[in-house]
Amino acid sequence: MKESAPPSLFSFALRVALFALPLHCIVAALEWMLWHTGDSLPAAQIHRQQGLVAETLYGRSYFSQQFNVYKIAGIRLRKPSILVIGSSRVMQFRDLMFAPLQQEFYNAGGILQNSSDLRAFTEMVVEGKIPSPRVLIVGIDPWWIKKGYGEATWLYDPDEVYSPAVHVSVMRRILSSGRQLGELLAGYRLPARAPSGHLGIGSLARRNSSGFRADGSKHPPLDVLLDCAKSPVYVDRESPPVIQRIVRHSKPFSLPATVDEVQVERIVDSLKTLKNQGMEVYTFLPPFSSEAFAALDQDGEMEKWWRYYKDTLPLLLKRQGLEVISINRPQDLGLDDTYMLDGFHPSEVFIARVTERLLDLAQPSSLLKKVDLTLLRQRVNNAAMPLSLEMPSQVNK
Amino acid sequence: MPFNSLAFSIFLPLVFFLYWTLQNRPLVAQNCFILIASYIFYGWWNWRFLLLICTISFVAFTAGKALSVTDNQNRRKLLLSISLCANLGILGFFKYYGFFVESFMASMQGLGMHLELRTIQVILPIGLSFYTFQAVGYVIDVYQRRVTATDEAVAFFAYVSFFPQLVAGPIGRASQLLPQFLARRQFNTKEAKDGLRQILWGLFKKMVIADNLVPTVETIYRDYHQYSGPILLLGTMYFAIQVYCDFSGYSDIAIGTARLFGFRLMQNFAFPYFSRNMAEFWRRWHISLSTWFRDYVYIPLGGSRTRSTARHLANLIVTFTISGLWHGANWTFIIWGVVHGLYYVPLVLSGRHKAYANGIAPGRLLPSPREAVQMSSTFLLTLFAWIFFRANSLAHATGIIGRLWSSNWLEWPQSHSGQLLNGLPYVLALLAIEWGQRDKQHALQIEAMPVWGRWAIYYGVVLGIFFFSATDHVPFIYFQF
Numbered sequence: 001m002k003e004s005a006p007p008s009l010f011s012f013a014l015r016v017a018l019f020a021l022p023l024h025c026i027v028a029a030l031e032w033m034l035w036h037t038g039d040s041l042p043a044a045q046i047h048r049q050q051g052l053v054a055e056t057l058y059g060r061s062y063f064s065q066q067f068n069v070y071k072i073a074g075i076r077l078r079k080p081s082i083l084v085i086g087s088s089r090v091m092q093f094r095d096l097m098f099a100p101l102q103q104e105f106y107n108a109g110g111i112l113q114n115s116s117d118l119r120a121f122t123e124m125v126v127e128g129k130i131p132s133p134r135v136l137i138v139g140i141d142p143w144w145i146k147k148g149y150g151e152a153t154w155l156y157d158p159d160e161v162y163s164p165a166v167h168v169s170v171m172r173r174i175l176s177s178g179r180q181l182g183e184l185l186a187g188y189r190l191p192a193r194a195p196s197g198h199l200g201i202g203s204l205a206r207r208n209s210s211g212f213r214a215d216g217s218k219h220p221p222l223d224v225l226l227d228c229a230k231s232p233v234y235v236d237r238e239s240p241p242v243i244q245r246i247v248r249h250s251k252p253f254s255l256p257a258t259v260d261e262v263q264v265e266r267i268v269d270s271l272k273t274l275k276n277q278g279m280e281v282y283t284f285l286p287p288f289s290s291e292a293f294a295a296l297d298q299d300g301e302m303e304k305w306w307r308y309y310k311d312t313l314p315l316l317l318k319r320q321g322l323e324v325i326s327i328n329r330p331q332d333l334g335l336d337d338t339y340m341l342d343g344f345h346p347s348e349v350f351i352a353r354v355t356e357r358l359l360d361l362a363q364p365s366s367l368l369k370k371v372d373l374t375l376l377r378q379r380v381n382n383a384a385m386p387l388s389l390e391m392p393s394q395v396n397k
Numbered sequence: 398m399p400f401n402s403l404a405f406s407i408f409l410p411l412v413f414f415l416y417w418t419l420q421n422r423p424l425v426a427q428n429c430f431i432l433i434a435s436y437i438f439y440g441w442w443n444w445r446f447l448l449l450i451c452t453i454s455f456v457a458f459t460a461g462k463a464l465s466v467t468d469n470q471n472r473r474k475l476l477l478s479i480s481l482c483a484n485l486g487i488l489g490f491f492k493y494y495g496f497f498v499e500s501f502m503a504s505m506q507g508l509g510m511h512l513e514l515r516t517i518q519v520i521l522p523i524g525l526s527f528y529t530f531q532a533v534g535y536v537i538d539v540y541q542r543r544v545t546a547t548d549e550a551v552a553f554f555a556y557v558s559f560f561p562q563l564v565a566g567p568i569g570r571a572s573q574l575l576p577q578f579l580a581r582r583q584f585n586t587k588e589a590k591d592g593l594r595q596i597l598w599g600l601f602k603k604m605v606i607a608d609n610l611v612p613t614v615e616t617i618y619r620d621y622h623q624y625s626g627p628i629l630l631l632g633t634m635y636f637a638i639q640v641y642c643d644f645s646g647y648s649d650i651a652i653g654t655a656r657l658f659g660f661r662l663m664q665n666f667a668f669p670y671f672s673r674n675m676a677e678f679w680r681r682w683h684i685s686l687s688t689w690f691r692d693y694v695y696i697p698l699g700g701s702r703t704r705s706t707a708r709h710l711a712n713l714i715v716t717f718t719i720s721g722l723w724h725g726a727n728w729t730f731i732i733w734g735v736v737h738g739l740y741y742v743p744l745v746l747s748g749r750h751k752a753y754a755n756g757i758a759p760g761r762l763l764p765s766p767r768e769a770v771q772m773s774s775t776f777l778l779t780l781f782a783w784i785f786f787r788a789n790s791l792a793h794a795t796g797i798i799g800r801l802w803s804s805n806w807l808e809w810p811q812s813h814s815g816q817l818l819n820g821l822p823y824v825l826a827l828l829a830i831e832w833g834q835r836d837k838q839h840a841l842q843i844e845a846m847p848v849w850g851r852w853a854i855y856y857g858v859v860l861g862i863f864f865f866s867a868t869d870h871v872p873f874i875y876f877q878f
Contacts, residue, residue: 008586009417016593019852023859164403165868172864 030171033188038201039063040161040170043073046201050214051077055197057219059204059211062170062184067110068117069159072130074216079131080106081367084216085121086139087112089286089344091218092351093137096379096389098371107216109139114150115263115270121155122270125277134367136279137358139286142309143252144267147260183207195222217348220341220387228387234289234337242288242343246295249302257305264313271322280366282358283317285309285326287350290336292343293329323361327354338386347387352380398441399873400650401604408438413657417584424552424581431555431578431658438560439524446522449487454557456483457532458550461539465546477540481533488529491521496726524564526723530689532557535571537693544571552578561654565647565873567665567685574662582659591842592656594855598841599649601858606823607642608867610635613820618787621797625808628817629801633780635820636787638827641670643874644683649839663688668835670828671757671764673771675740675778676750690720701745710745714738724786729794733785740778756836 034040039060041049050056058070067088075083081104084093091109095102112118118138124130143149160166174180187203195209198219205211209222224237236242240250249255275281288296296306314326330339330350339350346354356376362368384391398404412434419426440447460480464473535556538544547553556578562569569575617624617632624632648665655662669681679687691700695716703709714735721734744750757772758764764772781798788794834840841858843851 009414009584012584012586012589013414019855023856023863165870168863168866169868176864 026175027171030174030184031167033184034062034170037184037187037190037203037206039203040167041201042159042161043070044077046070047073047077049199049201053199054214055199056201056214057198057205057209057211058201059208060202061187061204061207062174062180063160063166065110066157066160068154068157070212071108071111071216072124072155074106075108075130078106080104080133082106082135082137083133084109084137084139085112085118086110086137086284086286087141088218089141089346090137090139090284090351091212091216092341092346092348093355094213094217094348094351094389095215097352097355097376098368099375101367101371102215104367105215109216109218111155112139113154115144115266116151116153117155118144118270119266120153122273124155125274132274132277132279134279135282136274137282137284138271138274139284140267140313141252141286142306145259145263145309145313146252146305147256147258147263149252149260149263220347224341225385225388228338228385229391232338232386234340236289236291236343238342238344242292243295246292246299246302246343253296253302255301257302259305259308264316268316268320271317272320275322280323280362280368282323282325282361284354284358285314285324285328286344287327287329287332287340287346289340289343290329290331325354325357325361327357333357335386341387348389349380349383349386352376352383352389356380398438400647400654401600401870401873404441408434409654409657416658420582420584424579425549427582428549428551428555428578431560432551432558435555435558435560435563439558439563442523449491449522449525450528450558451554453484453487453529453532454554456480457536457557458547458553460536461546461553462548464536464539473540477536480536484529484533484536488525491525493722493726527566527568528557528563530568530686534568534689534693535575538571544575547575547579549579559655559660561651561658561660562662565644565651566683567648567651567663568689569662569685570689574660577660585659587844588656588659591844592653594841594843595649595653595656595839597653597855597858598839599646599651599653601646601862602642602649602827603646603873604862604866606827607639607646608869608871609823609865610639610642610820611867611871613817614639614787617817618793618797621793621800624800625804626801626806627809629797629804630780631817633783633787633797635824637670637776637780637783638820638824640783640786640874641666642827643871647873652839664838668757668831670776670779671772671832671835672775673753673757673768674744674749674775675737676744677753678775678779679737680754686720686723690716690723694719706745710742713741713745717741728791729785729788732791732794733782736782736785740782759836 031040038046038058039062041060046058050058082098082101083105084090084107086109088110091107093105093107093109095105095107098105112121121130125132174184183203187206190200190206193199198205198209198213200206200209200211202211209219211219213219227235238245245251246253271281271283287293296302299306310326310328314324317324327333330336330346333350333353335350335353339347341347356373359368359371359373359376379389383389398408412430416427416430416434419430436447436450439450457480460476463476467473467476535544535553539546553575556569556571556575559569559574559578614632614636617628618636621629621632645666652662652665663685665683665685667681667684669678672678672681695712698712698715699708700712701709703712715738717734717738718731719734721730721732721737724730724733741750758768763769784797785791785794788797830840834842841854843854846854
């Protein structure tokens with residue numbers, strides 16, 4: 001006898017389905033738009049798409065940025081020989097600075113927010129959870145050694161796009177705000193090519209051409225580059241500006257600013273462990289704009305911490321046999337503040353100059369000695385503007 | 398697999414449709430399916446827990462069968478004792494081992510003796526207290542010949558492990574629930590519809606009201622020394638609503654889910670915060686547990702049919718104390734039980750403990766002033782007891798009570814008063830809705846309304862859950878018991 005459900009069950013199921021249909025349609029439409037714009041794509045898929053089309057930018061909205069997930073997936077997929085790690089302040093290192101080793105380069109800037117992240121990264125390398133590079137460039141921020149700053153790591157956090165609760169939150173935010181809904185709809189209708197000419201994955205990339213290139217480096221928003229092309233003056237574009245944060249002692253310059261020996265030890269131990277794994281480790285203390293640098297120099301309440309970072313830490317790292325590139329401000333390289341994106345983010349031209357310094361430091365046996373220094377110098381000398389090595393296509397139009 | 402999880406939202410419709418395709422099959426197929434689904438549901442937390450539920454079901458089933466074939470009173474007593482020792486022993490070990498060992502060591506230390514007894518970390522399997530009581534209740538009922546022992550092993554195992562009520566009740570009674578496993582269920586659209594309504598209301602209470610009150614309650618109870626009396630009272634009121642919405646929400650989902658499968662579970666909450674005295678409160682709060690204790694602890698102790706009032710009161714206080722201990726291995730729960738037992742003393746002495754068996758303000762929009770005062774004072778008494786229930790330790794509870802009395806009642810925090818008041822709209826909305834529906838089984842029992850009105854309300858509730866539910870996953874409070 002063939003089993004079949006009774007008609008009353010079907011009519012009940014039909015009524016329930018009918019009731020749920022409008023709700024499911026709304027959810028499905030939003031999910032489709034988030035998928036279509038690239039905002040809800042998982043990291044592995046983004047890397048696959050970036051691998052197919054080199055000139056692709058990834059910058060998502062609505063979901064949190066989660067550099068940790070995206071960049072770790074990038075390291076795993078690309079298995080780079082030259083790897084940059086640190087906060088957003090090292091995101092400007094680019095593959096073309098390391099020609100002809102472009103394919104061996106990856107910038108994982110953004111994955112480290114504090115000393116605990118550095119330790120977690122080290123553990124992952126030691127345990128073989130991520131491939132170890134031959135050359136590691138580590139950006140260290142001053143607040144990593146400040147008491148009470150960031151004790152937890154985010155490196156093990158899962159990708160939000162797999163969390164139903166986060167999807168609900170995202171949809172709630174979109175549906176509660178006419179502006180966000182409008183932006184999503186507008187983003188959905190935007191062409192896949194971002195205004196910069198790149199293929200855009202994620203609403204931020206599609207709208208503002210702001211996002212990560214396939215090599216992990218950060219492409220600044222197009223409007224910033226266009227402004228700079230018109231008039232190359234220094235503007236602190238952080239919100240709130242870095243100088244204000246220093247003066248008002250707001251995060252990450254909050255008080256009390258005391259050195260945490262535990263965090264210093266954690267950083268040093270991690271770097272030594274990484275070096276003992278057979279990597280060439282270069283530590284980099286990223287610069288501040290001259291006005292931010294001067295404000296930090298003059299602030300009595302932050303003096304001990306700031307001086308320790310600026311003067312003592314490089315010596316400590318050198319004593320451990322680590323290479324250190326400490327460039328505190330543009331003047332150290334004969335540049336000015338127009339080479340800064342804001343109070344604490346250097347431009348890619350600035351970073352290209354840092355790379356020259358890095359190549360000078362490299363031992364003759366180093367992989368870095370294969371990098372074409374002449375080509376790099378040519379690129380720096382022919383830079384389109386202080387903020388960018390290349391001219392955005394929009395300027396020419 | 399918690400009810401408010403994605404896994405359950407997939408599990409439930411799948412099991413529902415597969416189950417009803419079996420309705421023309423023999424009863425054993427339906428019960429087998431329920432049993433497998435229930436074990437998957439329970440094993441989702443930890444498959445090792447299945448060994449425990451199987452053991453407890455087996456002991457109760459075997460004891461019931463053995464009891465049914467003998468009239469020898471001594472043998473029956475022995476069988477009952479063995480089965481109770483086995484099942485309550487399992488419960489005692491998992492739930493109270495650490496508590497008793499530590500309490501014993503502490504009391505010995507108080508007497509100047511330093512004992513070093515070995516303690517081990519014992520994980521409390523979820524729902525153990527609930528299904529153990531269900532199994533134990535069956536054996537006692539068979540012993541007392543209130544129910545006939547069943548020969549249907551599958552039906553019995555399914556009865557003990559029935560997934561809607563497995564982890565936090567309502568605790569089923571053999572006389573009411575077991576016969577439902579022994580008869581074939583037919584799909585009933587009316588029951589299924591009302592079941593869905595009850596599930597929806599349960600989810601709303603849990604995810605929107607209870608979970609949104611959690612952060613404020615946690616803040617106030619954690620930093621209680623910073624707050625004055627009114628805030629501590631507000632925090633305790635929030636907790637009272639949180640625990641009610643959390644647990645009655647769970648019960649509504651459980652009862653509604655069971656109705657989808659053609660089962661009727663006992664009502665577990667009947668708008669308890671509208672009670673006019675504490676005795677009425679206990680007739681409306683966690684009904685399945687309070688009636689369990691009434692039938693299997695209070696009445697066997699002698700109940701109210703004793704020679705002296707003192708013995709009657711002692712029976713009540715003992716029952717409430719055990720009920721407190723059932724909630725958890727912590728002195729705070731025991732004191733919570735004792736406080737509730739003491740609340741009964743004036744009621745018994747004045748003969749008011751059986752008053753208010755009727756509905757609340759029947760046929761009236763608002764309660765009379767007298768009823769309003771009675772309800773408010775009963776609510777305040779429950780709040781006092783909830784302090785012990787919520788506190789982490791006795792010192793924590795006494796600290797909060799001390800601060801309640803000693804602090805300035807005119808002081809109101811300047812910094813985040815808005816945040817503290819965020820929960821009030823939820824509380825007021827709940828009380829208004831439940832007051833309007835107080836004569837129903839649940840607040841969303843609106844089948845008499847026209848279809849457009851019903852659908853508008855359903856959409857309102859669904860959108861309420863979508864937009865206002867807390868996104869952090871908060872486990873059901875009673876899962877820990």
